[in-house]
Amino acid sequence: MKAKKEKDLSYKSSPDYVPMKEKLAYGCGALMDGGGVALMACVMLKYMTDTLGIVAASASTIMMVSKIWDAVTDPLMGSITDNTRTKWGRRRPYMLFGGVLLIIALALLFAPIKDWWGITSQAGMIAYVLIFYIVWNTCSTLTQVPYTSMASDISPSFHERNNANTIKLVFSAVASGLAYVLPLLILGAREKGTITGTTFWIVMVAVFGTMFGGGLIITGLFTKERVKPEKVEKKKFNLKEFLKGYIQPYKNKSYAWHIGMYVSAFACMDMLSALAAYYASHVWRGVKMTLPIVGEMTFSSMFIIAPIMVAAVLAFPLVRIMMDKKGKAFAFRMGLPFYILGGILIAVLNPQMGCPAWVIPIVAFLMGFGFGGAQMIPWMNFPDTLDVAEL
Known part of the structure; x- marks a missing residue:
């Protein structure tokens, strides 16, 4: 028993060990990782077609364009974060300020444009949603690519990584469940006239903006990157090399x-x-x-x-x-x-x-x-x- 206790103490003093508090802080970032994807997958199309009245073909095109944009920005962000060198690490800075930008992007995306600014034409609504859906996806890329990459940086230990990622998945699944269910209930209440567009917007930003952005800020503040990147020689951006990626x-x-x-x-x-x-x-x-x-x-x-x-x-x-x-x-x-x-x-x-x-x-x-x-x-x-x- 004594030998086991000494072994546990020795393990916990290892530089590879990740304390439970830090694992929980790391898991908070997955509130956006799972919840953000679930929110857009579950609500965005219905919000565009049933609430705003955008025709289905245009709504689908908006979704497609945003995915094409992601295909460009995700590898680019991967290259940026891999080559970032700061005293806070190469991942955490993007979670800290990106978490704030996500809240702003969510607020702009779900703003009641008909009630506030009188945007009622198909062209106007399509342009507005397309622009701010791309803004949302860009902010998501800014935070999620570094956060996902941090899975291998939190510790060189396979055991610690697996434990941290298990906790992360629980956070992700809980956030996904909330993001799948709650917004549809709120959206249904708005469509029935039970709540106003402004109330819908306040709830979306207060609940999901705080959950997504706040979770990433917690991760950025209270986690460490134990795997230090090798020093690399800075090179100018090369489009050919980027496309090879x-x-x-x-x-x-x-x-x-x-x-x-x-x-x-x-x-x-x-x-x-x-x-x-x-x-x-x-x-x-x-x-x-x-x-x-x-x-x-x-x-x-x-x-x-x-x-x-x-x-x-x-x-x-x-x-x-x-x-x-x-x-x-x-x-x-x-x-x-x-x-x-x-x-x-x-x-x-x-x-x-x-x-x-x-x-x-x-x-x-x-x-x-x-x-x-x-x-x-x-x-x-x-x-x-x-x-x-x-x-």
Whole structure:
């Protein structure tokens, strides 16, 4: 017992050790990492089409243009943060001032432009949303690329990285759950006239602006970068070398497989979250559900997204145990049959075939349990993939 205690004390005094307080501070940055993506995936399209009245084709084009913009700015930001050298590190400064910029960008994006500035024409609304959605995505890139890269900088120890990234994923999943459910409820209240556009804006900025921006500022203030970058010779920007950066990483097989895992898992989740509101309002239109304590409620996307996210979080401990015992590959694959089966059932089941509404949350929970490994393992693999690339 004494030997074990001495070993624990020795380990905690190691420069590679990350205290729990710091791991929690690191996890706070994932409030934006998971919640920001979920918020835009779940709300943005519906906000543009149903609240502002932008035609669906234009709204989809805005989303596409923003993704193309991301494809340019993300690698550029990666190069910038990798070559940054300050006494605060190469990642943290961007979280500190980027967190403030995110709050401002969110406030501008969801400003009630019809009520405040009388922008009601299609051209005016499209131009406004396009500009400030790109601003939002730029601020997101400014913070999320350094934050994601910090996964390999927080400690050289695989054990400490895995622990820190497990905590990060819990924060991410909780934020995703809130961002999937709460904004749709607020947006629904605005569309019904229960609250004004200004009230909607205040809630969005106060809740999500504070959560996303504040979380990143906490990470920037209270975490350390234990892996020090090598000194590199400063070079002028070379467009040819920059463009090579889009192809070069795929020569690393570990990176290519990692990207395949990540895209496959999260593209499905992004599509589901974007379509859930339409699925609820069109397939299950007007269907009522009776819940304990709450009483009767109209079926909404909350009954799909909330069970998925709750089940995913509950699955994390099991995924971690399986990862330690049987490896990351097994932990990733073990839940996929549930994920696939749940997706098929949600696509097939509908009230016209006599399916009761309470079945859908159960199916969504099953799907979420399978999603736990698909969500967790790509992030656990990420710092390892970077290490392989540097060898």
